[in-house]
Structures are given as structure tokens and as C-alpha cells.
Amino acid sequence: MAAAVVASIAAIVAVAASVVGGTTAQQLPRRETMGKHRINCELMADLVEGKETGLSLAGTSCFSTMKHRAHMDGDVMITGFFPLNTLGIDHSNSHASRHNFHLQFIFKNYQSVLALAFAIEEINKNPDLLHNMTLGFDIYDVEFRTWTMFKNPFTCLFGKYQIPNYSCMRESRSIAVLTGPSGITSDQIGTLLGLYRFPQLTFGPFDHALSDHNKFPALYQMAPKDSSIATAMVSLLLHFSWNWVGLLTSQDENGAWILAELKEEMAKNRVCVAYELMISTQDTSYIFKLMAVYNEINLSSASVLIIYGDNDSLIALMIFIEQIFIHGKVCIVNCQWDFTMKRKYFMLGSLHVPLIFTHHHVEVSGFTDFVKTVKPSKYPEDIFLARLWFLSFNCSDSESDCITWDNCAHDASLDWLPVHVFEMTMSGDSYIIYNAVYAVAQALHEMFLHQREVQTRGNRKQRVPSPEQLHTFLKSIQFYNRTRDQVIWDEKRQLEPEYDILNIWNFPEGLQLEVKVGKFSPYAPHGNQMSLSEDMVEWGIGTTGTPHSVCSESCGPGFRKSPQEEKAACCFDCAPCSENEIANGTDIEQCVKCPDHQYANTQKNQCFLRAASFLAFEDPLGIALACMALCFSMLTAAVLGVFVKYQDTAIVKANNRALSYILLISLIFCFLCSLLFLGRPNAVTCILQQVTFGVVFTVAVSTVLAKTVTVVLAFKATSPGRRMRWLLVSGAPNFIIPICTLIQMTLFGIWLGTSPPFVDTDSHSEHGHIIILCNKGSLTAFYSVLGYLGSLALASFTVAFLARNLPDTFNEAKFLTFSMLVFCSVWLTFLPVYHSAKGKVMVAVEVFSILASSAGLLGCIFAPKCYTILLVPNRNSLYGFRVKDSRRNKHS
Template sequence: MDGDVMIAGFFPLYTLGTDRRNSDASHHESNTLFDFKYYQLVLALAFAVEEINKKSSLLYNMTLGFDIYSVDFRTWSAFENPFIWLSGQNKIPNYTCMGESKFVSVLAGTSGKTSAQIGTLLELYGFPQLTFGAFDSALSDHGKFPSLYQMSPKDTSLAIAMVSLLLHYKWNWIGLLISQDENGLSILAELREAMAKNRICVAFEHMISDSTKTQLINIMAIQNQINKSSANVLIIYGNKEYLLGLMVYLGQFLITSKVWLLNSQCDLCIGRNYFILGSFHVPLIFSYHHEDIAGFTDFIREVNPSKYPEDFYLAKLWFLSFNCSHSDSDCVMWENCPHDASLEWLPGQIFDMAMSEESYNIYNAVYAVAQALHEMFLHQTEEPTMGNGRWWVPSPAQLHPFLKNIQFYNPAGDQVILNEERKLEAEYDILNIWNFPEGLEFKVKIGEFSPYAPYGHQLSVSKDMIEWATGTTETPHSVCSESCGSGFRKSPQVGKAVCCFDCTPCVENEVSNGTDMEQCMKCPCDEYANTERNQCLPKAASFLAHEEPLGMALDCVALCFSTLTAVILGVFVMYQDTPIVKANNLCLSYILLISLMFCFLCSLLFIGRPNTVTCMLQQITFGLVFTVAVSAVLAKTVTVVLAFKATSPGRKMRWLLVSGAPNFIIPICTLIQVTLCGLWLGTSPPFVDTDAHSEHGHIIILCNKGSLTAFYCVLGYLGSLALASFTVAFLARNLPDTFNEAKFLTFSMLVFCSVWVTFLPVYHSAKGQVMVAVEVFSILASSAGLLCCIFLPKCYIILIRPDRNSLHGFKDKIHTGRKKPS
């Protein structure tokens, strides 16, 4: 398309190879493989030029034009067409046979290498080169490429965008396939940093060289590692130069279904056989976000060879796509083409109607040149026409000052900045390719990422829009180790990445209520862990309550025995004038029975919820009443011994018995115990305490002894009295007592001591309610032993054998007792 000012476009309109099926290799055009997907670049240039030419206010009725040249990906042939464009068909260096040039800028570079090769040549002539491929940091060297401008935004947020998607689907075990160039090394460092911050691990990592030989050597190793790895997500970054062969190979021979996270340049690597890939693998493409260009789709829809008859490439596309040849010859007959044929009919993998990133960059590049020309004309002091009436054409070098500082909004409303330091961060659309039979594809936007959104809301994904691999409806997993649920914590595996771990159950009284917890949390003292170890529950208060079966049983036993003691006391009062009652020291018997009654009743202080009063009364009451009881037994034992000694011939101890000396044993012994208890209460009295560790799920409410020394002094003193009583009774067991009082006292103290000797080890090994129950049981058992061993035989005689409770029976028993020794 001719114009007053021209733009040269170098586009990769052919593939890397040729069609060897055509035996006539001399016909270069016939054996060339066309890549019609790139033809959209030509249409984007044509659309932008036509749109600008319709706006007379932008270039003051000056028109833009363009020429299109094909450029090869191969570095050794990338110079060919640019050199012809500069020098003419004669290809004489530093000379041109083309006359006066109207070209002011060049559009080139789908890849960094191509841009660098062409840029080196164009720098000799000062031509501004606007690249429409992906941003390449190697081209940012303004000392080496001062005339090169990159239209594409920087990939400063691509790593964060990809990691955000990984976090969204909880993928943390990832494979990396990165091109071995400056861009690849840069994105690799950014990916590593972002992944490390978010605890995402690299399962394997490969750098892909652009060398075909190196790729062939490594490609089998890469395939084996991908198939063996448990990583189901791969991040693939690079451009067509690096990844074309690898992508085709992986798509056809990779066995395991994988999710591919691709940058937009990799989209071009998914060639015409994509139906093999898409049916088995899931590509998610991060494409630069841009607004739709109004009218572009309609423009493409109306394009046909009749509209652009000079475009032989379009004619070839029409010929191959719509079967326009005559039945008897290969001559193209437009009459044989469908009259309503349109590029819209072509499948997406051959020609895409949606504007690609490169096409959008070309559109902006054309507007950038127009804006620069507009600014240049505004700064001209002379009339911009020459004397012969033709437009004055600026030299390419004059355009640089205006291109460097250009900043404008394109018709779609997007801001365009060529200065790399002031470029905005890119926003990304996430695309998924839906596949249909015969390789038909349809790109669907399933999400977007904006670095300008608030943190946590930068990524948005429509989960229902993603087409996962064939036969799969669930989101794939890509983890080294399955997540540890609640009740477990992560335990790192030695020598492996942090994403590889074992799940270890939380120990007792520790919980984890989340997923993949590093540590279990210890429950507070007043709470305990449930069985699943995922929640702390309040501990129930535990004490020996009157309402519980054990408490009720002990209450009943205590009341029954205290009632029995009262009955026995009543019997003794009723039969106080009988010989057997008189013979057993009536006063001491009353004291012992009353003290035993209080012994049974004091056990009730140990049952029920402890409080300050009951805690102080428990041990003090127990110590005092048992001291009275044991000292009464001691007094009765001493009385028996004195009675026998006083009646023996030649003994002079009758005055001790007559004076009532044994009766002083009780107040003296009790006074000593009262002193010990007073010291206990005065120094460190018992108090209410809690034990949250001894019994799972319960807080034991108990009475703390306060001073263990005082407690054991009271208990030890009581034990010493019992031992003294047992010793005296044992020594007097064979005395010829009328009613075997010494033997009964001996046996009663044997039972008493046995109970309390057994009590000590059991008490110290028990916890909670059992500990209290043991002490109550010991109190009841020892008291019952005294009651039964001393008083039941007497009650038996009083109530059942009254014949033996008379003076005659008493004398008969004395006579019988005196005869037995002989």
C-alpha cells in the first residue's frame, strides 16, 4: 500500500521448513510452507494505516503506506529481505538502487534474536525499529540499540501472576522448563523468589537451549523426568526459537497428563497439531491484557483477494483454504471460490479472528509513528511541502527525539509509552484452549491478573470455564505430599524440599485445626484435646460428688455405720448395769463409741465439691477424732493390763487403777494432736486447689494439704498411737480376761494398722476421685474394724446370749478360764 510516508514491516509469514513432498524443488513458492497464523500481523498493519489515513487531523492529509517483507526465524537468513529492502535487488552493500526512499520506520521482530539481527543492520542507517514481539531485556541496551523501541510491556508481574494461580489451585510441586536466554534467566530468578516466599517447590528444572543439537540430546531426559515426576504442573517460558521443537515433541510423546502454564509466546509454539495436545494436556496461557479494538474483527471479516488484488499471500491463503482451483487445472478461478468466503471460516489454529498480542503491538506501533510525525510537524517552522507540491518526507533520524518521549492513548483507551523506564506494569488475561475434533480450537478467557488490584484480589478465575484433560472433571493435584489435615502436623522429610513431608499426629493435649500446620498447639490448662486432636474442649470439673454412684455408696456406708454405732451406744446405755458393760469400763466405752460415730461422719467432709471450710476441717477433724478413738483403745488396753496386775498377789499397782490414771491418756494424747493441728493451721493450712494434668479431660478440684510435713506429722502421730495400742494389746492378749477384752483389742488394732499401712502406697498412686475415695474407704474400714472387733462380741452376748451376761454366768466363765491352763 503506497503512501506519502512509508512503514516497512518484516513478518515471519513462512514456517521454518519447506514441503519436501513436492519433488520439483526448483519452484520455491510451491514447496514453501505457509504460516497463515501470522497473516493477522499484516492485517493489523493495514487496519491501523487505513484508520489513521481516515483521520485528516492527525497527519494533515498526509497518508501513511506500508510494504511487507517476509523474514525468517533462522539467524543466517534473517538479513536477506532487510538487505534487499535497503539496497534493492542488486544487493550491493552501501548502495541503493531504489531511488528516493519514503520509509521512516520499520516494524520487525517476533523474537529478540530476529530484532537484534535486523536492528544491527538498521542502526547503520538510523532507522527507528519498533519491535512487536515479547519484551526482551537484551534489547534494552541503548548503547547497542539506540534506535530500537519495544512496544510490548515488561513481564515484571508474570512470575507473581503464575505463582498466584498456583496458590489458587494449591499446586506446590512444579516443574520448570525455561529458555536459556537473558529473559529466561530473569524470569527464573523471579519465579524462584516468588515460589520460595509462598512455599512452592521446584520438582525439576531444565534450561532449554536454542541449539537443535542440544535439544535433541536433552529432550529424552526431559521427557523421562516429566513422566516420572509427581509434578502435574509445568511452567514453560520462552519463545518460538527455543520451544518449538520441545513443545511439539512433548505434545505428541508425553504420556502423563500435565497442566502447562505458558507465557503468550509459547502459544505460537502450539502448532497445527494442537488437537493432540489439547485433548490430553491443559494449557493455561498468560496473555497481555488489552482492550478490544473497535472495527478490527469486521475489517478481517471483509478482507478478500478482490479487495487487495496485489496481495499474493492473501491469494495463496484463499487458494489453499477455500479450494478455488479449477477441476481440470491448477489455475485459480475466483468464480470457483465461495462468494461469501471469509477468514472467519478458518479454524482457530490456522487463523485467529481475535487480535493477538503482536497484532495489538503493531497497531500501537503504527499509531506511535503517526503521533511522532504529528509532533514533528507541529514543531516545523516551515511549510511541510516542497516547491513541486509533494509532501516533505522527514529522514528516519529526525523521528527519534519524538518517539523517545511519545506518550498517548490509543483509540481503545489504553496508554502507550515507548520509554522503557516509564512503561506500566502489564496486566494478564489467562486463556484456556478448548478443543474440538479435527484440531479445531477456541480460546477462552478463564481469568485475569492485575497488579494494580488490592492484595488478595489481584487474581480472578472462573473455575467452571476451564477444560481439563479429556475424561477428567476434577482439578488436577500437583503436590509432593498430600496435605496434613486437622489433628496432624507436618514433619519434614530429611534431604528433601519443604513441600515434601510426612503427617505426624499431634501428641496428647495438643491440637491442629488447620491444614498443613507446622506445629500443633498446646491446649490451655483448663482445656483438653478431643480424640481427633483438632479442637480444645473445656475440661469438666471432677470431684467425688454426693450424686455419683461412688459418692452415694460411701455416704450410705458412713451413715449406716454411724447409725450402727449409735445403736450400740444405745444398747450400752440400756444395759449399763449388766456385768459385761461394767467390766469394760463404761466411761471409756462411751468415749470410744462417740468418737467412732464422729469418725464415720467425718468421712462425709471428703465427699462433695471442696471449699475452704471443708478443706480445713477434713484433715483436722479426721486427725482429732481418730486420736480420741485410738487413745481410748489405748486407755482400755492399759486398764485391762492394770486390772490384771492389780489383782495379782504381791502387786502394788492397785492405786493406779483406783486413781483412774488410764483415763488421763485420752486428754493428754488429744492435747498433743490439737497442738500439731494448731501449728498446721497456723503455718500452712489446707486450701482448695486444682489438678489439670492427672486426669484427661477433667480438672480435678481437690484439697491441697498445704504443708505435707504437718500432714505427715499428724498422720505419724496417729500411727504411733495405734502402734502403741497394738503393742500393749498384743502383750496382754493372753491375760485371763473374763470377756477376752485384750484379744479383741489386739485384733481391732491389727485391723486398724493393716488398713492404714495399705492406705499409704495406694493413696500416693491414686489420682482424682479415686484418691479421695481411698482415704474415705480407709477411714470407714479402720473405724468399722474398731467397732466390730471391740463391740459386736459384747452386743452378741448382751442381746443373744443374756445367760452369759449375769453374775452366775460370769463366775462360771471365771472358773472355766482358771481351769484351762492346767
């Protein structure tokens, strides 16, 4: 396999080298005609094969001696050097196969000759141009792009010399030279023409090397500069979402320029370069360069390859690509590559998809009809037309030893040829030639008008101008052609070209039909510059849809791009968006955070409005807590009613009726204050929640402390000494309640004056909800209030615990101790649970703690008393307790 590849490479390079490098054709001796209606068969075979014969057709049935050219006589001549033949490999066993290579006629290139003839005939028929002068042309074949092939035409162009097989004994009437499409041809010819200021018009692609006016002072490039080709190609990439492409250019000034333009435009649109290659045909290691290109292109993950160059610089590489290497790639090129001579050896389009950018031009009316009328009898001095006719219409007779005109179809026409062999519509190069001829005519016309103005009355004879004079007028020429397109010489003032996008249809195999699938116009509004019919594009064999060319697959909604280290920007990983962030498009670089009142869905691609969340009365949990608060408050009110009803009993009097009433009333408010925590918070309820809770619980706890102190003072009052008795009789314990409450209210005053509670929202704790809650404002003040309340509870518990075993009738110190133990336990448990809870649960924990601590005080202090009052009333007296004590003493 490797040997086959190397052999193929060698053959390809040999063909390319012969095309580009300049193999010299073998000069054959001149042969004479044999008669009026017949020609020697070997001689005609040489004509068909493209060898120099010195013969041409005259009329429909005879031949005459002529130069190897196409000629139309005129007062002023335009000379053209066109590549009409190329080298091909002959694999047959014929006599011609003794030579490794033979000439092949390029059918498509002959349209350039017809475009020149068509323009000149139009100008000669126009009475408003050139007046009494006519234009003519001489077309010479540039077979091998070598200097030896230019020797005879140049001698005829510049001097009076006897040349074998040519008659040049006359004054040269050539006024301008047309060259192209190869830049090499224009360069070689232009070097000599510039010495004489001989106008040279090139119709090939714009070449930056030819824009040096110091080296080529008389050279005019008719093709517009590809100033928008980079934008057009990148627009095509963006249309198909291709962001991972390779670049291949020729290693010359054009390649360096387009490479910089493409990379800049691609960087603007975030299209990455997978690899960039430059090929030089002058490199001695060219074959190894091709192998390196193979490795780079075929092994790359990029499915798109942009190729910018011309036939001369990249022809071998393009053949190489077609035959061996590129599989399933999309090649975007700047012009159509001519593989006509390789058609019998290569299957064009089967291995890759070509998308070709060509300069857009309008159709020239009348050209197609003109081509249909072209025949050898109409242009007897055009040997190229004669050769095309013989090759196309098989003008031969198997019974005859010679080829005669009589065997050709009389109604034969060029429109009989297939489209891929010969196009009837004007090509891009032909359109440039058409404009070039009109430019010369316009310059001549301006020159003649100028001559008339400066001529004296005695010298009215119109002289044929010199090429150097024409060069002076060509510098500033500017006009509108017959299709109303503006033609401007100065490349700095040239309009940006529009481009047609062509695709090669090769199904059925060998069709090679050029189909226009799109257009790019730099003058269209941004976003509408590219128009493309995707359904008309024929992709590679076996491809079911549009190819992809990306380094990394697109990140869908909900993901962001995460760059890969030390790789191009188009190579990335996809990372999911963070909490409450979304990405609602593809290839998003940064996720967008949802506003606080919205939340991200589970797919992280859309923000939804959050539902307000608070512990409402309608919620099941809210209903349960509200019912508990109301039930406990009514129960407390019932206990208060019992105490009021039995206020004169011993147990009520012994436990200080006034403090019991205050404690019961404060407990009612403790139960009811929990209702302030339910429902939608507002500024008033947020303040009332904390103030009411702090004040009523301070009153309740300070009342328990007062009751505990009262028990201690009552026991101490029975001991000798009057001070304790005076404190008990004077009601000093009752002052504990207002003093403690005043201190708590002072703390609340400072809290409300500095940083009071306010309505706040929490959008992070619950997914899809925005929690409406009361912010404590100053946490220091909040914990100061709780700390003060806790210190009162701790003091009450301590005093009650010390007085639990005092031997006194109706001693409630034990119940007070147990109640404060429950109270402290509830609130110590509350703190960690409260800080770990969120949203509704946090509020529910606070409400439950209020109800639990209040219920603990109610149950532990008043449940035993109510039991005694209601169920064992006989013990609710001093006599009952004394009987019980005496019985206990007897048993002991």
C-alpha cells in the same frame, strides 16, 4: 521402539534447527508475467508455495511486477519485519518433494499486517494527528530469521542502490522499524539499527536481553515486562492446590530471571519445585538434553510443568513433548506456542493440557469489521494477502491450465476461515503493533508541533523528519490509546500487566480452539486476583476430574505433617495428633492443644467442653458411701446408748466407761466426717476434710492407746509398789488423749499456715472430664499428719499386743490388739491404692478407708462387749466370771 524414538527426535531437531538456526532459502530467477488476465501455472504454484516470484496481484484479474512485500504508500513510512512463512516437511510425492523442506504460510501471523494497516488507516483519517502528512508501510517477510534475508530490505531502508528485482532509486522515507515477535530477529536487526539511532519497536514478549540500552540505544519494547507472571502462575497453582511442579525454561537471561522469580514466589506460598530444567538450543548435545528432559519430566510424580520461553528457544522441545513424551501432564506456559506448521503431523492437545497466560487487552472496536472488508483488490500491493487468498479459497480452475481470478468467490471474506486457522479478533501481538503505530504517530505529531514553534517566519515548509529526530521524541512519549489504555515506554514506570488464561480445546480432534477460562489482575484485592471457570477447562483425554500434583497427599483433620528427611517441604508423612491435641484443618504443621477446660474428641479435630467430675451425693457410689456412713454412725450411737444404759454393769466399769464413751463419740464423728468428701469440693470443705479427719481419728486412736495403757496399769497396780497404783488412781492415762490431740492440731496449724488445701482441677486423668478435687497443698504436711496418726496406731497395737495375755478379769487387750491390726492394715492398703486411683475412685478409696478403719475399731472393740451385755447378761458380773473361772479350774 527406541529406534523410532531416535528417528522422531532427529526429525524434530532437524525442523527446529531449520526454524531457529537459519537455513538460507534458494534464490529463484525472476519470471515475467504472461498476460493481463492469466499467469503461468508454474509461477503461481511458486507463489502459493511461498517462493520469491517478484509478482503481485493488481485488481481482481491481473498481476504486475512488485517487490516481495506488502506495501501502502505514505509521506512517512513504517517498515516491518514479520515472520509470515516457515519451514515444513513435504511428505508428498510431488515435484516439490525433491526439496526436503518447503515454505508454509503462517495464517495467524498475517493478522499483524492487518493490525498495522488498520492502525495506519485510522491515523490517516484522523484530522487531529499528523495534519497534512500520511503514514504508509512496507512489510517484509522474515522467513528464516537469518541475516541474508535482511540484506535487500536493509539496502532499500538505508541507501540508493540497484537491487535485482527491486526498484530502490529514491530517498528512503522509513521513519521506524517494527520487529518481532522473536527476540532473535529483533536482536539481529537492532544491532545495525542502533548504529544509526534508527527507532526500532518490538512487539514480541519482553526480552531482558533487549533491555540493554547501551547495546540497543534506539530499541523500544512495546510489550510490558512480565513483572507479575510469577505471581499469576503461582496463584493458578494455589487455585488447584498444586504444590509439586516442575520448571522448564530456556537457558538465557529471560529463563534465569523467571526461574528466580518463580522459585521465590513458590517458596512464599509453600509450593515446591520437583525439578528445574534449562534448555539451550546452542548446545551441541541438544538431542541428549531432550532425552534427559524426557527422563526428568515423565518419571517425576509432578503432574504440572511450568514452561517459560519463546518459540525460538523451545520450539523443538515443545514439538518433542507433543509427539512423544508427555502423557497426562498439565503444561502452564507464558504464551501460545505456534504449531500451525506441524498440524498435519501432530495431534495437538491430546497428550497434555495447556494452560496459557497471555497479556490481557481490550477489544479494539472496528477491527473485526475492517478484516471482513480486506480483499486482494483493496490491497493490490500485498503479495501476502494474495497468497493467503489463493490458499484459503481455492482460486483455481481444473479445466484451465492457468489460475485466474475469475474463479474466486466474489463475496469471499477472511471470516469464512475457521477460528483456529485465522482469528477475526485482535490478538495480543496485533494489539501491541496497534499501539506501536499510534506511538510513532504521537511522536511524529509532537515533533511537528515542535518544528512549528521553532520555525522562523521565512521558513514555514514542513520537513520530513529523520529517524534520529523521531528517536528523541519517542524516549518520553506517553499517551492513552483509543481504547483508553495507557501506553508508557519506560519499563520502570510501566504498569503491571493483567493476564488472560487460555485453554486449548481440541475436541473434536483438530479443533484447536483457544478459550479464555480465567483472568489474573494484580490490581484486584488480595485473594480475588485470580478468577477461573474450572468447568470450562478441557483436561487431558481420559481424565475425569481436575488433575492432582502433590508430593504427598494432604493430611486430614486430626493429623499433622511430619517432614521427610532430605526432601522438599511438600513431601511429608501424616502423624496423628497427641493426646488432647487437635488439627481441625488440612496440612496442619503443628497440632493445637485444647484448653484445660476442654478435651479433644476421638477424631482429634475438635475440642469439646469437659464435664465437671466429682463424687456427688447423687452418684450411685456416693449414695452407697453416704448410706454406709450414716448407718455406721447410727450403729455407733446405738452402742453408745447401750453402754450408757448399762454403765453400772461390771463389763462397762472394768473397761473404763469414760474412755469407752470418748471412743464411741469419736467413732461417730469418724463415720460422719466421710460425708465431707462427697459433693462438689469448695475451699471450706477442702480444709474441713483434712482437719476433721485428722483430729477425730487422732482422738480415736489416742483413746485406744489410753485404754491399752489403762489395762497395763491395772495389772501392774496389783503388784507391790504404790507408783503404778497412783498413776491408775490419778487418771494419768486420760491425759494421753489431749496431749496427742494437741500435737496433731499443732501439725495442722503449721499445715494451714504454710500451704493449706485448696480446690483444684485435673483435666488429664479422665477423657472428656475435668475432675474437681481438693489439692492437699503441702504434701509434706499431709504425710506428716498421716505419719503421726500411723505412729499412734502402731504404739497402740504394740502395747495392746504386749498386754493381750495379762490375767485380769474383763481384759480387753486382745480386742484392742485385733482392732489396731485391722486399722493399720486398712491404712497400709490405702496408700498404694490411693496413689494409683484417679478422680472419683480416688475420693471413694479415701472414704472407704475411713469407713473401714472406723468400722474395724467399732466391731473389734465393742461387738464382744455388746454381745455379753445383751445376750449373756449373766456373765456381766464378777460372780459370773468367778463361777466360770472355778469351773475352768476344776476341769483342769
